[in-house]
Every structure is written in structure tokens, then in C-alpha cells.
Amino acid sequence: MNIRHLKIFITVADCGKMSEAAEKLFISQPSVSQAIKEIEDYYGVKLFERLSKKLYITDSGKLLLRYARHIVGSFNEMESALKNSGENICLHIGATVTVGTCMLNEIINKFEEENKDISTKIVVNNTNIIENMLLHSDLDIGIVEGKVDDKDLVKIPIYNDRLVLVAGRNHNFYYKDEINIEELTGQDMIFREKGSGARESFDSILEENNISVNEKWNSNNTEAIKNAVIGGQGLGILSTLIIENELKNGTLHIIPIRNIDILREICVVYHKDKFISEHLKKIIECIKCLKKEF
CATH class of the missing domain: 3.40.190.290 (D-Maltodextrin-Binding Protein; domain 2)
Structure with a gap:
């Protein structure tokens, strides 16, 4: 089993249909089916149940999906870091609405001023959406106000x-x-x-x-x-x-x-399996240093 298997599995889980996953990945449907079968045979589990022409992920599939998203996310991050080691690094940061309105500009301005080789991309939305994006490896870190209960997320209170x-x-x-x-x-x-x-x-x-x-x-x-x-x-x-x-x-x-x-606590949040690079350490420390100024 390899990264390709995991990428196919994630796409099938997100689409709910092998035909849609095949179209999205630009490969044949038999190739998708074969990749899923190889994973199931390798681990001796069933990943999906088929009911009324739709796939429903099993408990074993949900367990694999949590790990697969972050294995693939870390692999993609490694690829990007190595291929662009001499170029600008980009961090994906999520923030909830109050944070985005009142705190984020000062945090990002200070961070980018001190780290000119690192750029940022920002998403501002509500707590549930930021939490979901962190769980799906769509964000590196989040700064949120409100309850974050998922056991796979690490929270650092700042305010x-x-x-x-x-x-x-x-x-x-x-x-x-x-x-x-x-x-x-x-x-x-x-x-x-x-x-x-x-x-x-x-x-x-x-x-x-x-x-x-x-x-x-x-x-x-x-x-x-x-x-x-x-x-x-x-x-x-x-x-x-x-x-x-x-x-x-x-x-x-x-x-x-x-x-x-x-x-309510405003917290820095990231996935427990997230590789905390030196760049992420810098933004987290920047946020901690600024917390007393608000």
C-alpha cells in the first residue's frame, strides 16, 4: 500500500461514489475499485458498505480516513517544502469571525514583518467550519473562539x-x-x-x-x-x-x-498529528506574544 492508495481512498470517502472519485482523479473506475480492494485485503477490513448504489463508510473506514488525511497532508507538505525549499513558504491559517475582525491583522502583520520568507493564506469563518477544515488538513492552524471538542485537535488558550x-x-x-x-x-x-x-x-x-x-x-x-x-x-x-x-x-x-x-477562550488549534515545522512554531509564538496586547 502507498500514498496513491490513500489518495484514492480519501477521494472515494469524500465523493461517496467510485465513479465520481474516478472522474475527479482522472483514472478509470476499475482502478479505483482495485485500489480500495487492495487496502481492504491488506488490512483485512471492509472500508465501505454499498446500499442503494451509494457507498457508506464503515467504522474501520472512518478510522483509516482520520489517519489517511494527515498522512497525505504531511506527504504533500513535505513534497512542497522540498521542491520549493529556496522559495517562499505559505502557511494556511483559519480564524473565527471575532478573531478575524479584531485580532488577526495585527498578528499577521507582525508575523510577516519578522518572517519575510513566509507568506500566509487566511480563511475566516465560524468555529465549526474552521474545526472541520483542520480535521481535513485544509488548514495548518486555526485561531478560534468557541468550543472545540474533537479529541484529534490540540488547543492552546491565548485569550x-x-x-x-x-x-x-x-x-x-x-x-x-x-x-x-x-x-x-x-x-x-x-x-x-x-x-x-x-x-x-x-x-x-x-x-x-x-x-x-x-x-x-x-x-x-x-x-x-x-x-x-x-x-x-x-x-x-x-x-x-x-x-x-x-x-x-x-x-x-x-x-x-x-x-x-x-x-470563552480564544485558542490556537491544530491537529494532534500535524507536523509542527519551524514556520508553524514561529506563527504560534507570535500569537502567544501578542495575547497580552488585546
Whole structure:
């Protein structure tokens, strides 16, 4: 068995059909079938079940897939590093929305200034998507706020981010100094999308206290959420990192919730099987050094 076998197996797992995998790899379908059979014979396991002309990965297949993605990822990284050893190295970095909005520019600018031979490519999305990209070796590292529970990912905490309830001037909560959690019952809320760290943190608090609110808006754009709250469309849950200007000019007001403090860790995250090159060590150290400045 070799890297070719693993690349074919990963493609079949992603496509769910051998015919689609063959088209994607520009090889014949019998070649794909033969490669899968050779892996199954080699390990004495079944990788896929065929039901209604579709392939479903088995538990053994899922186990192999976790290793295969990172073996192939490390192989591709090695190939790139050796073939381009005299050229610019590129790191693929993922960040969640709050990090991308408030922290990432300073981190990347400082890193690239100190490491002119290394370039970066950035993806900003919600926690679930960044986590999934790390698990699929599409990113080298991520900087995320929110829960990351997958046991295959290593987390290094760098900052404690505070989430707060905010209201615009047109909302009757704007002039409140504090509320009880029960006062949120039935209130219009401007929420982040499912899968975001802020959304999951606040949803868990509502669930714990058996509070039902009205999800009036749902957006993956923090500026849209801020503008909706400022415009009086409802209440929002936002990081203190992204509302500093609005608090200063009074367009937003923080309403503390009695006995509830919403803190979440911002972490550097990478796969436990990821080879931490000298370049990755440099960006991780750069992030750690900057954490006290926010």
C-alpha cells in the first residue's frame, strides 16, 4: 500500500461514489475499485458498505480516513517544502469571525514583518467550519473562539474573550443597569449563525435557564448584527472586542445579566498529528506574544 492508495481512498470517502472519485482523479473506475480492494485485503477490513448504489463508510473506514488525511497532508507538505525549499513558504491559517475582525491583522502583520520568507493564506469563518477544515488538513492552524471538542485537535488558550448583552438607544433595555435572565423571555434577538462560538455559548445559557427568545435575525456578519441592534431590531450578544467604538459613542449599551458572566477562550488549534515545522512554531509564538496586547 502507498500514498496513491490513500489518495484514492480519501477521494472515494469524500465523493461517496467510485465513479465520481474516478472522474475527479482522472483514472478509470476499475482502478479505483482495485485500489480500495487492495487496502481492504491488506488490512483485512471492509472500508465501505454499498446500499442503494451509494457507498457508506464503515467504522474501520472512518478510522483509516482520520489517519489517511494527515498522512497525505504531511506527504504533500513535505513534497512542497522540498521542491520549493529556496522559495517562499505559505502557511494556511483559519480564524473565527471575532478573531478575524479584531485580532488577526495585527498578528499577521507582525508575523510577516519578522518572517519575510513566509507568506500566509487566511480563511475566516465560524468555529465549526474552521474545526472541520483542520480535521481535513485544509488548514495548518486555526485561531478560534468557541468550543472545540474533537479529541484529534490540540488547543492552546491565548485569550479570555467576554460576551455581553447589548441594546441600541431605541430599545427599552438601553437604560437598564442590570436584568435577570428571565427578562429575556420573548425578546427579539439578533443572533450569529448556528456553529458560531458566540451562538453556542449563549444558547447553552438560555437552555440551562429554560428561557425562550425570538430569533428575529440570524447573520454570520458581526457588522450586520451591530447595525441591527443599533437600529432597534432587537438585542445582541457580542464580544467586547468588537464593540469598543459603539460603547464610546453611546450607540450601544451593555446590559449585565445578574449572576451570569459569559467568558470563552480564544485558542490556537491544530491537529494532534500535524507536523509542527519551524514556520508553524514561529506563527504560534507570535500569537502567544501578542495575547497580552488585546
